[in-house]
Every structure is written in C-alpha cells, then in structure tokens.
Amino acid sequence: MKIKTLLLLLPAALVATFFLKAQQPTGTITINPGKIPVFAIPDFRGSGGAQQYMNAFNSTLWSEIQQSGAFTMAAKTSYPLKVPQQPSDWRQPSPWLTEWSGPPVSAEWLAFGYTAPQDGQLALRGWLYNVGVADVSGAQVIGKVYFGPMTEAGAKKIAREFAADILARFGLQTMAGSRIFFVSDRTGNKEIWSMDYDGSNQAQVTRYGSISTFPVVSHDGSKVAFTSYAQGAPKIYVHSTETNRKLVFYNQSSASSAPGDFTPDGKQLLFYSNSGGLRYFQIFSASAEGGNLRRISSANAIEVEPKVNPKNPSDIVYVSGRSGPAQIYRMNMDGADNVRLTNGEGEAGNPSWHPDGQHIAFKWTRGFEPGNFNIFVMDIATRNTTQLTHGSGRNENPVWAPDGVHIAFSSKRGRATQIYLMQANGQEVKQLTTQGNNMMPAWAKAAN
Amino acid sequence: MSKRTLQVTRAGTMLLAAFMVINVAGCKKKAPPPPPPPAPVTTAPAPPPSAKPVISAFTAEPRSIERGQASTLRWSVQNATDMTIDQGVGAIQSSGSRQVFPADTTTYTLVANGPGGSQTQTVTVEVRSTAPAPPPPPPPTSTKRTATDILSADVTDAYFDYDKNDVRDDARAALTKDADVLKQLFADNPGFSVLVEGHCDERGSAEYNLGLGDRRANAAKEFLQTLGVPADKLKTISYGKEQPQCTDPSEACYQKNRRAHFSPGR
Numbered sequence: 001m002k003i004k005t006l007l008l009l010l011p012a013a014l015v016a017t018f019f020l021k022a023q024q025p026t027g028t029i030t031i032n033p034g035k036i037p038v039f040a041i042p043d044f045r046g047s048g049g050a051q052q053y054m055n056a057f058n059s060t061l062w063s064e065i066q067q068s069g070a071f072t073m074a075a076k077t078s079y080p081l082k083v084p085q086q087p088s089d090w091r092q093p094s095p096w097l098t099e100w101s102g103p104p105v106s107a108e109w110l111a112f113g114y115t116a117p118q119d120g121q122l123a124l125r126g127w128l129y130n131v132g133v134a135d136v137s138g139a140q141v142i143g144k145v146y147f148g149p150m151t152e153a154g155a156k157k158i159a160r161e162f163a164a165d166i167l168a169r170f171g172l173q174t175m176a177g178s179r180i181f182f183v184s185d186r187t188g189n190k191e192i193w194s195m196d197y198d199g200s201n202q203a204q205v206t207r208y209g210s211i212s213t214f215p216v217v218s219h220d221g222s223k224v225a226f227t228s229y230a231q232g233a234p235k236i237y238v239h240s241t242e243t244n245r246k247l248v249f250y251n252q253s254s255a256s257s258a259p260g261d262f263t264p265d266g267k268q269l270l271f272y273s274n275s276g277g278l279r280y281f282q283i284f285s286a287s288a289e290g291g292n293l294r295r296i297s298s299a300n301a302i303e304v305e306p307k308v309n310p311k312n313p314s315d316i317v318y319v320s321g322r323s324g325p326a327q328i329y330r331m332n333m334d335g336a337d338n339v340r341l342t343n344g345e346g347e348a349g350n351p352s353w354h355p356d357g358q359h360i361a362f363k364w365t366r367g368f369e370p371g372n373f374n375i376f377v378m379d380i381a382t383r384n385t386t387q388l389t390h391g392s393g394r395n396e397n398p399v400w401a402p403d404g405v406h407i408a409f410s411s412k413r414g415r416a417t418q419i420y421l422m423q424a425n426g427q428e429v430k431q432l433t434t435q436g437n438n439m440m441p442a443w444a445k446a447a448n
Numbered sequence: 449m450s451k452r453t454l455q456v457t458r459a460g461t462m463l464l465a466a467f468m469v470i471n472v473a474g475c476k477k478k479a480p481p482p483p484p485p486p487a488p489v490t491t492a493p494a495p496p497p498s499a500k501p502v503i504s505a506f507t508a509e510p511r512s513i514e515r516g517q518a519s520t521l522r523w524s525v526q527n528a529t530d531m532t533i534d535q536g537v538g539a540i541q542s543s544g545s546r547q548v549f550p551a552d553t554t555t556y557t558l559v560a561n562g563p564g565g566s567q568t569q570t571v572t573v574e575v576r577s578t579a580p581a582p583p584p585p586p587p588p589t590s591t592k593r594t595a596t597d598i599l600s601a602d603v604t605d606a607y608f609d610y611d612k613n614d615v616r617d618d619a620r621a622a623l624t625k626d627a628d629v630l631k632q633l634f635a636d637n638p639g640f641s642v643l644v645e646g647h648c649d650e651r652g653s654a655e656y657n658l659g660l661g662d663r664r665a666n667a668a669k670e671f672l673q674t675l676g677v678p679a680d681k682l683k684t685i686s687y688g689k690e691q692p693q694c695t696d697p698s699e700a701c702y703q704k705n706r707r708a709h710f711s712p713g714r
Binding site: 211233258279280281302303304305325326349370396 | 610611650651652653654655656658659660662663666685686687690714
C-alpha cells in the first residue's frame with residue numbers, strides 16, 4: 001500500500017523534483033511540482049515538395065516532446081478544426097487561444113508552424129505559444145526558423161532541433177543527438193556497440209574478437225573507455241566516439257583493470273584495478289592517457305565502480321564489499337569521508353549519477369534472492385529510495401539520460417538480456433535492442 | 449584357444465566312441481550261436497546289416513587363418529551313402545576337399561548317413577582379426593604425456609561459496625592433490641607455466657565479479673604456494689562471470705561456475 005502510494009506520486013513528485021533542481025537557464029519556465037502541464041501539437045503541414053516529409057517530421061516532434069516525460073500530451077482527436085499555421089492566422093473566434101486552453105483540449109502549451117522548400121533546403125517555421133494567456137500578443141514563447149536537407153532525415157533533424165529549443169525553455173535537456181554505447185554479443189563475441197537513444201542506427205564500435213565490456217563514456221561524449229581481454233588480461237581501452245579509433249591509454253603491466261568514470265572535465269579516468277599486486281581490487285585515478293596513477297581507496301575489500309558527481313568532481317560514489325555483500329558508498333576524491341549509502345540489505349551495485357548531482361540510480365536485490373536485481377533511485381541527501389522496476393527479470397546497469405528524466409538499463413526478461421528505456425518514474429518502458437544479448441548501456445551526450 | 453582345444457578333444461572322444469561301436473558290432477557277429485538253417489528260399493534275402501558309417505578323417509588346413517584367406521577342409525568317409533557338411537558346403541563325396549573362406553571363426557559339421565546309421569564330426573577354422581596390432585601400452589612414466597594433458601586430466605578445480613573467496617575444505621583437498629601434480633609437472637617441464645583462472649556465477653554484478661574472480665584465483669594460488677608450488681609458475685586472471693561452464697539458473701550450475709580453474713600459461 002505504501003509502495004503504491006509512492007508510485008502514484010512519482011510522476012509528479014520525482015520528475016518535477018528533478019526539473020526544479022536542474023540547472024535552469026535564464027527565462028526558464030518553471031513547472032509547478034505536482035502539476036504536469038498539458039501540451040498540444042497539431043500536425044504541421046508542408047508546402048509543395050515539403051509535404052512528403054511531414055509524417056516523419058510530425059512523429060519525431062511529437063515523440064521528442066512526449067519522451068521528455070514532462071508533459072501530458074493532449075490527444076490530437078480533441079483538437080479544433082481550424083489549426084493555426086502562423087501567428088497571423090489567430091483571429092476570434094477561430095482559431096483562437098481559448099479553443100486550445102479550454103475543454104476538451106485543456107492545453108497550456110501549443111506548438112504550431114509549417115515547413116516549406118526554401119533555396120533547396122527544408123525550412124521550418126515553428127512557434128511555441130502559452131495558450132493560457134488572455135492576449136495573443138503575449139502568448140509567444142518561441143518563434144524561430146530551422147533549416148535542414150530536403151530529405152526525411154532532414155525533416156527529423158529540424159523536428160529535433162525545434163523540440164530541443166522547446167525543452168530547453170522548461171529547463172529540460174533533449175536526448176536528441178545522444179547515443180547509447182553498450183555491450184552486445186550478437187557477433188559471437190562481446191563487443192562495444194552504439195545506437196541512437198531510441199534504439200535506431202545500431203553500429204559496431206569494436207572488433208577485437210575477444211571479451212570487450214564495461215563501457216563508460218566521457219561527460220562530453222567524445223570518448224568511450226572499456227575493458228577488453230584482447231591481450232589476455234583485462235585491460236582498459238579508450239576509443240574516440242567520432243572515429244571509433246583506439247586512443248592512447250597506458251595500462252600498468254600485470255594489472256587487471258576496468259574503467260569507472262571520466263571526471264566531468266574529461267582530464268582523468270577513475271578505474272578499479274589490482275595494479276601493484278593488490279590483494280583486492282581498489283579504486284584509482286589516472287590521466288586520460290593512463291599516466292599519473294594514483295590510488296584513491298584503501299580497504300581490505302573489493303572496491304569497484306567509482307562514479308564522479310557531475311556537479312561536484314570531488315564527490316565519488318562506488319561499490320564496496322567492506323561490510324559484506326556489495327553496497328554503495330561515497331567518498332571524497334582523496335579517499336576520505338567514506339560513508340555507506342545503502343542500508344546493508346541484500347547486494348547493491350551499478351550506481352549512476354543523475355545530471356543534478358543529487359540522485360543516483362542503482363541496482364539492488366532488496367527483498368529478492370541473490371541476482372534478482374531491481375532498479376532504484378536514491379536521493380543522496382535523505383537516503384530515500386524509490387523502486388522503479390518490480391521483479392521483471394534481472395534489472396541492471398541503470399544509466400541516466402542527459403535529460404535527467406530517462407533511464408536506460410539492461411534486463412533479462414526471458415532468455416536474453418536486452419536494453420530498455422524508461423522514465424524516471426518507472427513508466428513508459430520501451431525495449432531498444434533485440435539481437436543477441438545486449439547490456440551495460442552508457443549514455444553519450446552528442447559530442448560537440 | 450581353449451575353445452579349440454575343447455573341440456579337438458571332443459572330436460577325439462567321438463572317434464573313440466565310433467571305434468568302440470564298431471568293435472561292439474563285430475563282437476555281436478561272432479558271439480551268437482549259428483543261426484538255424486535257412487528256410488527254403490522264396491524271396492531274395494534281406495541284405496546283411498550294413499556296417500555303420502565311419503568318418504576316418506575330417507580336417508581343416510590351416511586351422512587358423514586371417515579374414516579373407518582360405519582353409520581347406522579334407523575328409524574321408526566310409527560306409528555312408530550321403531554326406532553333407534554344413535555352413536553352406538553342402539553334399540560331398542566320400543572323400544575329397546573343399547576350400548572355405550569363413551569371415552569369422554566357424555565350426556564345420558560333417559554328417560555321414562548310411563544304412564548302418566549316421567556319424568557326425570566337426571572341425572573348427574579360427575579366423576583372426578585383421579585389425580592392426582594394438583599400440584604398445586603407454587609407458588609407465590608421465591614423460592610421454594604432454595604437460596597440458598596432465599594439467600587438464602589431473603589438476604582439478606577448486607570451488608567456492610557465493611560471494612566468497614575462502615578456500616573450503618573440499619577445495620583444500622583438491623588443491624593439496626593439485627600441488628603434488630603441479631610440482632612434478634614444473635620439475636619435469638621447466639618451461640611450463642599455469643594460468644589460475646577465477647570464475648563467478650551469474651548472479652552477482654559483473655563489475656564486482658571482476659574483483660571476486662581475482663580474489664578466487666589468488667586464493668587458490670596462495671594456497672598452492674604454501675604447499676611449495678613455485679609462485680613464478682602461477683599467473684592469475686579473473687574472468688568474472690564472462691566464461692561460465694553452464695548457464696542454467698540452478699545452484700548446481702552456479703557451484704560449477706564459482707571456481708578456480710587451471711589452464712596452460714601463455
């Protein structure tokens with residue numbers, strides 16, 4: 001009963017909390033906690049040769065706004081017959097703001113516009129209106145022109161750019177352009193792969209023909225680090241996400257290592273290793289090329305998976321067996337101020353920072369047999385935890401999307417392990433992969 | 449070998465019995481008093497009772513052949529009107545020979561029937577297998593087995609509890625035996641080294657298991673060292689849960705995968 005109540009509150013409370021705490025650019029529209037705004041997006045039309053791309057455009061714009069998880073989407077069937085295509089179309093009684101703000105649409109926000117061929121390109125004129133205001137002259141929030149190639153891909157591109165501008169006005173980051181790096185065994189060997197955040201454009205990154213696993217991506221999205229057994233012992237490899245080329249990374253000889261996280265500035269890589277003949281795997285830092293090796297943790301226990309707080313680079317969460325079964329701890333970059341964050345129940349692992357630096361997603365067996373992990377979110381300040389998955393297979397490796405609203409994770413539901421996407425309230429679960437086993441997603445912001 | 453001896457003996461016994469029968473018949477002829485004078489002849493008299501058939505010889509030469517070779521059966525029979533040899537030879541004359549090509553060891557039975565009764569006698573042709581001679585038995589010392597053979601056959605895995613790297617009693621017993629084999633192995637093969645692999649079952653975190661597999665490999669190595677196995681011959685590697693021996697979700701399978709395993713060094 002308690003859990004149910006918590007869940008019902010989640011979409012509002014949890015999601016809104018993240019929005020409010022996210023860094024907000026000036027002019028950001030604040031969403032009131034507990035109230036999810038209603039968004040209306042009528043189908044845009046294209047003039048002449050642009051119309052053939054409008055199905056792709058409209059579905060992309062709709063899903064980008066919907067997938068933000070921040071809005072309730074008003075059903076298209078409820079929309080008025082006369083749809084504005086540009087600001088000069090507004091006139092009483094129709095089309096008029098109250099047609100959109102009143103029932104049955106009851107929207108607060110309306111995106112409208114049109115596309116047309118212009119100088120061989122596909123041009124979008126897009127507007128965002130607050131339809132809740134009385135005066136149409138004060139309703140416009142965005143009015144902008146976007147250009148892309150006269151192709152379906154071009155139509156999707158301008159739809160994503162328009163969506164990104166809309167989301168930015170609410171302090172939300174778009175997932176557009178971001179990619180998920182992950183491990184797949186579909187070739188017969190575990191290799192690193194990447195895909196768009198919606199599961200499209202899956203592409204093989206490594207071809208070592210060995211075991212390549214544990215991918216982590218630099219915060220700017222430019223590098224992916226992982227472990228490979230290609231030389232025998234498990235060693236750290238770093239590749240460029242743009243060229244897929246291997247970059248220089250110096251591994252200590254006779255050490256086994258796996259990457260944990262890049263620091264937000266990308267200058268250091270935290271990793272876990274038995275470097276130096278250690279009895280237990282411990283947490284180290286090195287430069288992005290493997291130099292300046294420094295041991296951070298010092299415990300007579302296995303310590304793995306360091307993750308750097310994106311808002312505070314001296315704050316690290318990690319996993320340790322120092323109190324028995326693995327639990328999540330925090331410490332400073334110098335190894336001091338160790339505190340256990342999970343309460344000691346079951347086994348916990350795979351911590352992942354929310355972009356706000358105040359929450360982590362992680363996996364936990366609390367209430368289940370060993371190996372039956374579920375995904376949880378913890379508010380670091382209060383240690384309050386919220387369970388997002390509920391016994392549907394083995395759920396592991398949650399990772400936050402750059403928008404702070406979505407979580408990708410892997411789950412074994414049936415014979416194979418696959419990667420799923422869900423909102424931070426555990427809703428809208430969507431499977432992204434199907435071929436072979438796919439696991440360990442790592443989210444890469446679009447590299448600029 | 450013993451089968452053939454038995455058959456030869458039996459054949460001899462039967463010959464003896466045949467002679468005895470003939471002798472007894474001869475005695476009968478002499479022993480009774482002379483018959484009364486014959487009655488006046490009206491019809492042809494019945495022929496005198498015939499002597500029993502005699503198989504005076506039934507041999508195979510050679511008695512032992514390889515498959516595909518021939519053996520010659522020879523026989524000599526008296527007092528018989530029809531004679532057959534089984535195994536497909538068929539009707540025969542009272543004396544003669546016939547080549548036979550048995551595929552397997554075969555016993556031929558000669559049956560001779562005559563007015564005086566019947567006689568049988570057997571002879572066996574032994575067929576040896578044409579398979580190549582078996583290889584000589586392996587030498588008693590281990591020097592001819594490769595070090596890799598010995599490692600995979602004689603060095604057993606050490607098993608662990610879930611999330612633990614303590615060397616259990618059963619693992620201590622296994623490693624103690626392994627230590628003896630390994631010490632001999634390294635003494636006999638100076639260039640040989642061993643990779644101690646640490647493995648975990650599928651339930652724990654892959655990341656944590658990298659550390660746990662490392663501990664298991666080193667726990668096994670450390671135990672072997674205390675028993676005098678040279679440390680520089682033992683390298684360790686953690687496979688975490690990347691190389692399970694089985695994948696079914698049962699404790700039996702989990703236990704198989706929580707192990708330190710030994711493979712040839714690289």
